[in-house]
Amino acid sequence: MNKSKMPSSSKQRKIAVMGYRSVGKSSLSIQFVEGQFVDSYDPTIENTFTMSTRVNSQDYELKLVDTAGQDEYSIFPLQYTIDVHGYVLVYSVTSTKSFEVVQLIYDKLLDITGKVRRTNKGEQSCFGVPIVLVGNKTDLHMERRISAEEGKKLAQDWNAIFLEASAKQNTSVSDIFHTLLLEIEKADTKSNDKSNCCIS
Numbered sequence: 096m097n098k099s100k101m102p103s104s105s106k107q108r109k110i111a112v113m114g115y116r117s118v119g120k121s122s123l124s125i126q127f128v129e130g131q132f133v134d135s136y137d138p139t140i141e142n143t144f145t146m147s148t149r150v151n152s153q154d155y156e157l158k159l160v161d162t163a164g165q166d167e168y169s170i171f172p173l174q175y176t177i178d179v180h181g182y183v184l185v186y187s188v189t190s191t192k193s194f195e196v197v198q199l200i201y202d203k204l205l206d207i208t209g210k211v212r213r214t215n216k217g218e219q220s221c222f223g224v225p226i227v228l229v230g231n232k233t234d235l236h237m238e239r240r241i242s243a244e245e246g247k248k249l250a251q252d253w254n255a256i257f258l259e260a261s262a263k264q265n266t267s268v269s270d271i272f273h274t275l276l277l278e279i280e281k282a283d284t285k286s287n288d289k290s291n292c293c294i295s
């Protein structure tokens with residue numbers, strides 16, 4: 096077969112965007128995929144975007160699942176644990192409640208998909224799928240309730256990446272998805288050597 100005619104080695108990746116209601120999950124997804132911000136609020140049931148993107152000379156076919164807002168009473172939708180390569184967990188820096196709910200979502204995810212690792216300190220649960228924790232709506236300076244330090248600390252506890260963003264001003268939006276794709280690559284390499292189930 097002529098090498099120049101070989102199909103390109105685009106990797107297929109599925110990313111789920113989760114968080115409390117109205118934190119900007121759809122706005123971040125739409126800003127990344129379509130490059131626009133819509134100021135109206137239309138609650139999402141579920142929406143999947145498909146797009147191509149390139150990070151570090153690697154092409155990706157990306158499926159971005161914009162999920163319905165969760166709250167403390169929601170039953171975790173199990174379909175978001177299957178075939179998902181990475182999670183964007185979003186809260187709004189203007190909402191304490193959304194910061195609490197993102198932690199509940201993480202706990203549920205860990206319960207369902209976490210792995211137990213034996214260490215010399217006993218058993219420790221750890222998460223095998225890369226996560227980016229996002230504090231959105233940083234443009235709303237006067238309404239900020241959650242500091243960057245609090246977000247950073249939580250992400251450290253999870254061994255996750257932390258970013259603050261504004262879907263409205265298009266600040267750090269593509270960083271979220273590009274960083275997650277790079278973390279997924281790293282996790283892939285690690286799972287091949289099987290020495291560690293935690294992301295670091």
Ligand SMILES: Nc1nc2c(ncn2[C@@H]2O[C@H](COP(=O)(O)OP(=O)(O)OP(=O)(O)O)[C@@H](O)[C@H]2O)c(=O)[nH]1
Pocket residue numbers: 114115116117118119120121122123133134135136137138139140162163164165231232233234235260261262263264
């Ligand atoms: N100022 C500001 N407003 C934002 C930002 N991101 C989203 N919003 C607004 O917040 C509201 C909710 O945004 P959505 O993107 O629909 O939030 P969502 O998390 O998808 O909401 P659900 O579908 O209910 O879970 C809308 O009015 C958006 O315009 C942001 O970065 N800054």
